[in-house]
Amino acid sequence: MLPEAVSRALTAAGVGPGARLCCALSGGVDSLLLLEVLHELAPQHGYALQAAHVHHGLSPHADAWAQACASRCAQLRVSFSLIRVEVPRDDRAGLEAAARRERLAALDAIPCDWLAFGHHQDDQAETLLFRLLRGSGVRGAAAMASFEPPLGGRPGRLRPLLDCRRAGIEAWARARGLEWVEDESNADVRFSRNYLRHRVLPLVGERFPAAVPTLARAARHFREASELLDELAALDQAACGGESLQRRAVLALSDARIANLLRWQARRHGWRAPAQARLDEALRQLRVVALAHPLRVVLGDMALCAYRDLLWLESVGGDYYEPRDWCGGATLPWGAGQVGFTSVRGQGIARSLLDEAHSLRLAGRRPGMRLRLEAGRPRREFKNLCQEAGIPAWLRDRLPVLWVDEAPAWVGGIGVAAEFACAPGHDGLMPEWRPARIVV
Structure with missing residues (x-):
């Protein structure tokens, strides 16, 4: 049953008495059902529940969705926040990615301990397939985690429905008499994720009926591998001198381990992972440049720097050196x-x-x-x-x-x-x- 699955997910994440939990409410069936279940389970787990809706203004129905979310929260007596954001229409990442970025940034600013999202197993399979087609590495193929603890002032992220199928969620919602809104853009196959959802995965499912749970299981395997790579990076950093790496020690590692270490450090600093071609070039220069010579190679948001026997990453764009x-x-x-x-x-x-x-x-x-x-x-x-x-x-x-x-x-x-x-x-x-x- 869905409530039991959500309860197990909350327990696994350590959500307990006194925690502040915010449900990211779109008005669709997934997030609306999650709000209902979280409302039922609040007395059992002891958390304080609120909900938030991000108004993108991209659909002519956006106001109606926001009103529907506010009305349901009022009926449940759940505190509700409406957040309006501006999504750049000409963003280089595309409208779909820009909207997702602005939505997450708005939600991360909410004063809470955990953000709960209605992602389910079909979303997980879709995310894995989408990232593999973009050439993602092991970490990208890990797709979504069932929970991510709070980090650096950002709320933790919960996905209690990640092991549940979309069909089961809709059936449970209908049985409870829930009413939800439908985002017309979800049917637009011009968007890559929608194309995978409506065209590719159903076709694959005809030949491989267990495709969705199998892909979700593969994502868990990728996540385990990603966590092992992170542990290896931490060990390599310690062996190479700690926060400021010793250049000679780093050069004793294989290129694959150096790349893994640098990606791990970049991620912990909040920088985007460097493009593979730039990283390959940085590693080549690191190998051929004499230890006596300094080195600085720009890798997007960051630069790989070597000076004497030290090696480090630093931000590109300049810090402000105020007298x-x-x-x-x-x-x-x-x-x-x-x-x-x-x-x-x-x-x-x-x-x-x-x-x-x-x-x-x-x-x-x-x-x-x-x-x-x-x-x-x-x-x-x-x-x-x-x-x-x-x-x-x-x-x-x-x-x-x-x-x-x-x-x-x-x-x-x-x-x-x-x-x-x-x-x-x-x-x-x-x-x-x-x-x-x-x-x-």
Whole structure:
């Protein structure tokens, strides 16, 4: 029975007393039935239930759907939210994908612990087939999970009907006398998913009657394989030095394991997976470029960077490096990273000079900036210092500089100016640049 299946799914996800659960309500039979069952099970599981409908404005019937959802929630005395979104008609991803993206973004902003969706087994088979035809890898072929725990402030996702067939859901809804709306666009076979749903899967089902549950079972197998690959990536990251990877250790891995590690790191950072051709080119360059040379290869939203024996991924598009006054705190933001300040003895910048200064400011380099790193030696151009330190050109504009009364006292990655160096036995301040790379 459907209520028992939903109850098992809730228990498996750990949804219990005090949880805030929001049903994503489209007005169709799947989400409407899910709302009914969740309403029945709320006393048993102890969660607080609400519902939300996203109004895309793409159909002339959109207002009527929203009203139908609001009316049913009022009858059940379930708190209801109506969210209006604008879907770009000329989105490069297509109207179907753009609408899905805007809908999920709106739902993710709802203050709740879990979002419940009415996806069922037929949807799962359709999703798997759609992704395979697009050339998805193992993770894409895993299709939809029955639940995804809350992560990074985003609500968790529940799909309690994922093991239920569409026909059974409709039969149960009719037996309960439920009334639902039909989205006319669901019959439009110009959309790829609709084509698979109405043309391909029925034809396959004529020859293979168990096609839908079999495809859903295959998706579970792919998910198990995907989870194993994630575990392997975590092990490889730990073996290669942790958050900042050791370049030599990474090169000891096979290309397949490096690619798996980079995809895993990108996903955890929220970046899109790189195109296979770009990733292949990045791996080729990583193999052929000498360890002494820096490397940066753009992979869409991110870039693969290698500097000396470190390897990392970083965002493309640039962090904002805002100049900031230093007022004695332990850290200051710098881009997506930070600069730390630690009190030391006989090292770093002389504390006495900082105490006497009128202005202490963390900012970037300035045109014509020169620095003397050793007493009695001439000041040297910033470019030459970077070349000597092996800092690649694409990193130089990001280097933090501590300006003391308009004079550069310290440059991240280069060091302390001789005029500001702390004498042995005296109080000093040691700045440390901590650039943001992979956040795990």
